[in-house]
Amino acid sequence: xxxxxxxxxxxxxxxxxxxxxxxxxxxxxxxxxxxxxxxxxxxxxxxxxxxxxxxxxxxxxxxxxxxxxxxxxxxxxxxxxxxxxxxxxxxxxxxxxxxxxxxxxxxxxxxxxxxxxxxxxxxxxxxxxxxxxxxxxxxxxxxxxxxxxxxxxxxxxxxxxxxxxxxxxxxxxxxxxxxxxxxxxxxxxxxxxxxxxxxxxxxxxxxxxxxxxxxxxxxxxxxxxxxxxxxxxxxxxxxxxxxxxxxxxxxxxxxxxxxxxxxxxxxxxxxxxxxxxxxxxxxxxxxxxxxxxxxxxxxxxxxxxxxxxx
Amino acid sequence: xxxxxxxxxxxxxxxxxxxxxxxxxxxxxxxxxxxxxxxxxxxxxxxxxxxxxxxxxxxxxxxxxxxxxxxxxxxxxxxxxxxxxxxxxxxxxxxxxxxxxxxxxxxxxxxxxxxxxxxxxxxxxxxxxxxxxxxxxxxxxxxxxxxxxxxxxxxxxxxxxxxxxxxxxxxxxxxxxxxxxxxxxxxxxxxxxxxxxxxxxxxxxxxxxxxxxxxxxxxxxxxxxxxxxxxxxxxxxxxxxxxxxxxxxxxxxxxxxxxxxxxxxxxxxxxxxxxxxxxxxxxxxxxxxxxxxxxxxxxxxxx
Numbered sequence: 001x002x003x004x005x006x007x008x009x010x011x012x013x014x015x016x017x018x019x020x021x022x023x024x025x026x027x028x029x030x031x032x033x034x035x036x037x038x039x040x041x042x043x044x045x046x047x048x049x050x051x052x053x054x055x056x057x058x059x060x061x062x063x064x065x066x067x068x069x070x071x072x073x074x075x076x077x078x079x080x081x082x083x084x085x086x087x088x089x090x091x092x093x094x095x096x097x098x099x100x101x102x103x104x105x106x107x108x109x110x111x112x113x114x115x116x117x118x119x120x121x122x123x124x125x126x127x128x129x130x131x132x133x134x135x136x137x138x139x140x141x142x143x144x145x146x147x148x149x150x151x152x153x154x155x156x157x158x159x160x161x162x163x164x165x166x167x168x169x170x171x172x173x174x175x176x177x178x179x180x181x182x183x184x185x186x187x188x189x190x191x192x193x194x195x196x197x198x199x200x201x202x203x204x205x206x207x208x209x210x211x212x213x214x215x216x217x218x219x220x221x222x223x224x225x226x227x228x229x230x231x232x233x234x235x236x237x238x239x240x241x242x243x244x245x246x247x248x249x250x251x252x253x254x255x256x257x258x259x260x261x262x263x264x265x266x267x268x269x270x271x272x273x274x275x276x277x278x279x280x281x282x283x284x285x286x287x288x289x290x291x292x293x294x295x296x297x298x299x300x301x302x303x304x305x306x307x308x309x310x
Numbered sequence: 311x312x313x314x315x316x317x318x319x320x321x322x323x324x325x326x327x328x329x330x331x332x333x334x335x336x337x338x339x340x341x342x343x344x345x346x347x348x349x350x351x352x353x354x355x356x357x358x359x360x361x362x363x364x365x366x367x368x369x370x371x372x373x374x375x376x377x378x379x380x381x382x383x384x385x386x387x388x389x390x391x392x393x394x395x396x397x398x399x400x401x402x403x404x405x406x407x408x409x410x411x412x413x414x415x416x417x418x419x420x421x422x423x424x425x426x427x428x429x430x431x432x433x434x435x436x437x438x439x440x441x442x443x444x445x446x447x448x449x450x451x452x453x454x455x456x457x458x459x460x461x462x463x464x465x466x467x468x469x470x471x472x473x474x475x476x477x478x479x480x481x482x483x484x485x486x487x488x489x490x491x492x493x494x495x496x497x498x499x500x501x502x503x504x505x506x507x508x509x510x511x512x513x514x515x516x517x518x519x520x521x522x523x524x525x526x527x528x529x530x531x532x533x534x535x536x537x538x539x540x541x542x543x544x545x546x547x548x549x550x551x552x553x554x555x556x557x558x559x560x561x562x563x564x565x566x567x568x569x570x571x572x573x574x575x576x577x578x579x580x581x582x583x584x585x586x587x588x589x590x591x592x593x594x595x596x597x598x599x600x601x602x603x604x605x606x607x608x609x610x611x612x613x
Contacts (some may be wrong), residue, residue, distance in 0.1 A: 082553035083523040091518065214396065217521045219388040219557065249387035253523065260564065260599055271578045272571035272604040295564055297599050300576040 015153040015255070015291075016074040022149040023067035026161050029141045030060040033134055040130050046123040049130050051110075055103065055171075056134075062099050062164050065092050069157040073254045086254030089157040093213030096160035100167050100206030104199040107171065111192035111199070119188040121179070128179045135172035138165045154255035154291065156216065160209050167202040174198030219251040222259075226250075226289060230259065233284050241265065241277045243301045257292035259285060267300040274298045317595065320457040320559065321379040327453035328372035331465055334446045335365040338439055345435055351428040354435050360408070361439075364472060367404050370397050371465040378461070378558045391558025394461040398517030401464035405471055406510035412475065412503040416496035423492065433483050440476035443469045458559035458595065460520065464513050471506045478502040523555040526563075530554075530593060534563060537588045545569065545581050547605045563589065564599040571604035578602050 033056040041050035069092030077084045121127075142165035150158035178194030181187070221227065227250060234245050243264040250259045263281065265274050278296035285294045338361040346355035374397030382389045450466035453459070482495035525531065531554060538549050547568040554563040567585065569578045582600035590596045 080525045081523065082525055082551075083555060085522070087522045091522065218390070218392045218396065219386065221385050221387055247387075251388060265575050267574060267576040269575045270571060270604070271569050271573045271575060271602050274575045274578075275602060275604050278601070295599060295601050297582075298575055298579065298602050300574075300579050302576060303579060 015155075016070070018149055019070040019074070019153050019155050019158060020067065022146055022155075022158050023063060023070050023161070025145060026063035026141060026165070027060065027067060029137055030056055030063050033137060034060060036133065037130060040126065044123050044126050046127065048121075048127055049123065052130065052134070055168075058099060058103060059164065059168060062096050063161055065095055065099075066157045066161040068092070070155060073157070083258065084253060084256060086256045087217065089155060089254035090213040090216040090252075092157045093160040094210050094217070096157075096164050097206045097209035097213065100164055100209065101203055103167075103171075104203045104206065107195050107199040111195040114192040115189065119191055121182060121188055121191060124179050124183050128176050128183075131172045131176035131179070135169045135176065138168045138172065142166045142169065156213060156254055160213070163205055163209055167205050170201055171195075171198045174201075216252045216254075222250040222252065222257060226257075229288055230285055233288050234261065234263070234281055236284075237277065237281060241273075242281075247297075255291050257289050259289075259292055260295040260297065262297045262299050264299050264301050264303070267302050271298075320459075320595075321375070323453055324375040324379070324457050324459050324462060325372065327450055327462055328368065328375050328465070331368040331446060331450060331469070332365065332372060334442055335361055335368050338442055339365060341438065342435060345431065349428050349431050351432060353432055354428070357435065357439070360472075360475075363404060363408060364468060367401050367468050368465060370400055370404075371461045373397070374461045375459060378459075388562065389557060389560060391560045392521065394459060394558035395517045395520040395556075397461045398464040399514055399521070401461075401468055402510045402512075402514035402517065405468050405513065406507055408471070409503045409506035409510060412499050412506070416499040416503070419496040419499075420493060429483050429487055433480050433487075436476045436480040436483070440473050440480070443472040443476065447473060460517060460558060464517070467509055467513055471509050474502050474505055475499075520556045526554040526556060526561060530561070533592050534589055537592055538565065538567075538585055540588070541581065541585055546585075551601075559595050561593055561596040563596060564601065566601045566603050568603045568605035571606065573604075575602075 034053050037049055037053035037056060040046075041048075041053060069088050072088040073084075073086045075085045142162045146158055146162035146165060149155070150162050174194045174197065175191070178191040181190040181194070222230075227248065230250070231245075231248065234242075234248075238244060243266065245261050245263045248259070248261040250257060252258070263278060265277065275298070278298055281296055282294040286292055339358050342354055342358035342361060346352075346358060374393045377393040378389075378391045380390045447466050447469045450462055450469065454462035454466055478498045478501065479495070482498040485494040485498075486492055526534070531552075534552065534554065538546075538552070542548060547570065549565050549567045552563070552565040554561060556562070567582060569581065579602075582602060586598040586600060589598050
């Protein structure tokens with residue numbers, strides 16, 4: 001999440017392509033897992049492994065949502081969305097969070113049924129193998145691909161998708177661990193108990209995703225360190241051309257940052273000069289924080305900032 | 311300021327309306343539980359559960375109008391109004407879930423062909439429930455319109471769907487009494503469920519559009535444009551990059567205004583303030599931010 005140095009504007013188009021490709025990789029890996037689980041499940045006749053394919057299908061839906069979101073977010077501002085479409089990414093974060101929680105509920109429900117009816121496990125070694133392969137693929141995709149791209153492009157949708165893949169790693173490892181314990185001890189209840197433990201763990205991940213996306217949807221301010229950087233940058237202009245600044249507001253939309261502030265200048269400065277100062281400040285902030293849009297409201301020094309509404 | 315007093319009064323009205331909704335649902339729960347327990351009708355008791363989910367929705371509406379009323383703080387400099395739109399999404403989700411639950415129950419009834427008891431009593435309970443919800447919907451709709459509150463609008467829509475359900479259940483029960491065929495009840499329930507899910511979708515989509523910073527409706531944008539255009543010619547050359555969005559009942563607008571390059575900032579700012587005040591006067595609960603740009607009269611402006 002830390003701001004990236006470099007050419008902000010030039011990175012834009014490249015970022016969109018990078019994000020879309022990452023979303024496609026996520027879709028491909030989930031599709032591969034579905035085929036793999038279905039094939040092993042059908043060959044071995046294990047209902048458990050076939051139902052795991054169903055779980056991957058829900059992951060596939062989530063990664064399609066991420067793709068749709070990054071593509072929609074990339075669309076330029078239009079007459080009905082003058083601030084851009086970036087917030088679609090934050091909405092997709094909420095949806096991914098809900099899907100993770102739904103997956104957890106299904107896991108708990110299934111585990112509870114297995115406890116109630118008495119667990120009956122078969123193909124244990126094979127299931128352990130499938131779970132480990134699934135965990136490995138998800139781990140690689142999430143940690144070495146989706147997360148870095150999400151961080152680089154500051155993409156909320158990819159960040160959510162990466163978090164989703166990581167929850168799949170936890171569930172697969174949890175189930176594999178449960179099966180190993182069953183194999184070693186012969187006590188079959190280890191399977192549902194570990195499944196429930198893992199489900200509770202991923203509810204937390206889902207909730208955090210929803211919370212973080214919601215904050216952006218509610219126009220929460222940028223993190224304090226970024227605000228401080230902006231403040232310092234604006235203050236550099238103080239004295240020479242501007243008298244001061246106030247009402248610095250900021251919010252996010254997907255990977256974009258939207259900033260506005262009031263800048264005070266001498267009363268008799270011309271609009272042409274003042275606009276140059278304003279543009280300079282806007283450019284400085286854009287250099288500091290990539291993907292940011294700043295709007296400066298120029299005010300004469302004689303104007304009492306307390307008159308500003310609200 | 312006048313606008314501030316208006317705002318405070320609206321906030322009070324909104325909280326009051328949310329409390330009325332909570333009270334009405336509380337009364338309905340007690341009523342259905344009492345009748346259900348005395349008569350031993352599971353159907354009526356399950357209706358009390360339905361009112362309980364409405365109570366939860368009403369509490370969400372209250373929490374959100376109270377949160378939305380908080381003044382802007384350091385972490386939320388654009389205010390807290392979007393909490394109302396978020397509550398709209400949640401309320402839509404609850405309504406949708408109610409629709410799904412009705413379908414599931416109706417299908418189960420269709421399969422089991424279950425016989426119904428206490429039909430006259432159930433009809434009476436449904437009619438009372440419908441009457442209460444009609445009154446509540448009318449009240450909430452008026453309050454929502456006056457205060458422009460998405461949370462109250464969603465709550466009103468929720469209670470309107472309750473009116474539909476109660477009336478359709480009543481109609482189904484009457485048809486059963488008359489014809490003796492029990493399938494009327496679940497079939498009507500499914501029809502209403504579809505209607506309910508449609509309402510839910512509309513609430514979710516309208517709230518989501520605000521969360522995505524969609525522009526104001528065209529008629530409101532036209533007011534803003536007309537107001538700015540009045541200043542054109544005499545003092546300002548033109549305007550462009552007009553952007554507008556909503557947060558709860560609040561409108562947030564920003565635009566670029568072109569003035570002669572040689573004009574002083576003091577003079578230009580006065581014009582900007584004038585425009586800001588004019589817009590705020592015609593569009594209640596509005597915050598405008600003007601960005602000044604130097605220009606000459608030759609430059610074409612677009613909006």
